Amino acid sequence: MENILEQNGPRMPSASVDLRSGRATVKRHPERGAYDLETVTEILDQGLVCDVAFMVDGFPYAIPMTYGRIGNSLYVHGAVGSRLLRSLASGSPICLTVTVVDGLVLARSAFHNSMNYRSVVVLGTSAEVVDPVRKTAALRAILERLVPGRWDEIRPPTRGELARTTVLEIRLREASAKIRRGPPVDDEADMERDVWAGEVPLRIRALAPVADRNNTVALPSYLSAINDGTVFPRARRE
């Protein structure tokens, strides 16, 4: 399922803003590549967490983070003073990767085993968001992406809390999506083998919310809609 970034490859038709660049091009299985803003943002909206890759002292790191989106900008956040956030705020190059796994693809041969998935690789640099209003909007987007309706109920961040939080913006300028769907693709010679073949679909599902022991408040409507089996994130299409 590797999403190869390579210099060359056939140019895909794009329905809208094209996020493709020389290095943001799917080389392996180019037919699985997509570069239009709609496809990229739809996958981003359906991911749960991202990995942010960056370099420190010449070594690569990938760190899981929650994220939010407002228009063509992605936002991540963390504690002020962390080495990660300090590195990222300096404008150094980063890669933000989101993967939605849709199922296991079980072929008749080991070689054709696969997964159905939708992944996005965003390339760019991060910029620190300093303005408190924009910072708050970004934190809101991070929460509301996963739990729509919650932000207005909770206590918003104070000036002091905002000062202790670093928010980074990554503009969506250069990105590729890679998508595999459908049944296994077996070699003709393997079709008669006595082995079951098909897909095992996978979904992220919620269990019923569990109140903390100090809670005295009824489950709000935006959470009571969640019961055992609700697919997450809610934006995900079935």
Place this chain on the structure above:
Amino acid sequence: MENILEQNGPRMPSASVDLRSGRATVKRHPERGAYDLETVTEILDQGLVCDVAFMVDGFPYAIPMTYGRIGNSLYVHGAVGSRLLRSLASGSPICLTVTVVDGLVLARSAFHNSMNYRSVVVLGTSAEVVDPVRKTAALRAILERLVPGRWDEIRPPTRGELARTTVLEIRLREASAKIRRGPPVDDEADMERDVWAGEVPLRIRALAPVADRNNTVALPSYLSAINDGTVFPRARRE
């Protein structure tokens, strides 16, 4: 939820082989860090996909991949000739990150919002596996980790297929785990706020397997145990 790798930090007691290094140390929330082989491998065994971070021409990339484990070695695979696999096979530094999201932690304030999760960051270099027997064992481990019992039913890779597949080994020598569990931790001053607080547990669940249209074989026992709601990967503890 960022997993900070930093030079300093309190040393955690370790029950077994210690995978900690100067840079593989959780700085932010050090109480969430763990470095013993048992904790690290248990999380690795329960992940679905990993992101492999590496550098090309001075830029960081993180690419989703499936993976397997045999003892203290992790394995990833891809097509021969891909730029990613060529870069990784050269022994350049990489980072392999696995994240298991256990739930959304909904606090009474924006600042204390969180996730319950278990993540592992493995630092090291990759080495190409050339020997066909070891290569086949690695491919088997990648499949059997997710679908135990399947490998012996399917057609194993031919010499030609093996030659078209690159398998990389990453030895588990330097790694950190970061774990958050439990309810939200709110400020005392927020406890009387009129807002529900608690956790929304999340699980990856399978739907019933879907046979491909050429399939004429009954569902094997290792798949018939999967029905709507089975938690994935199977190794995961409830």
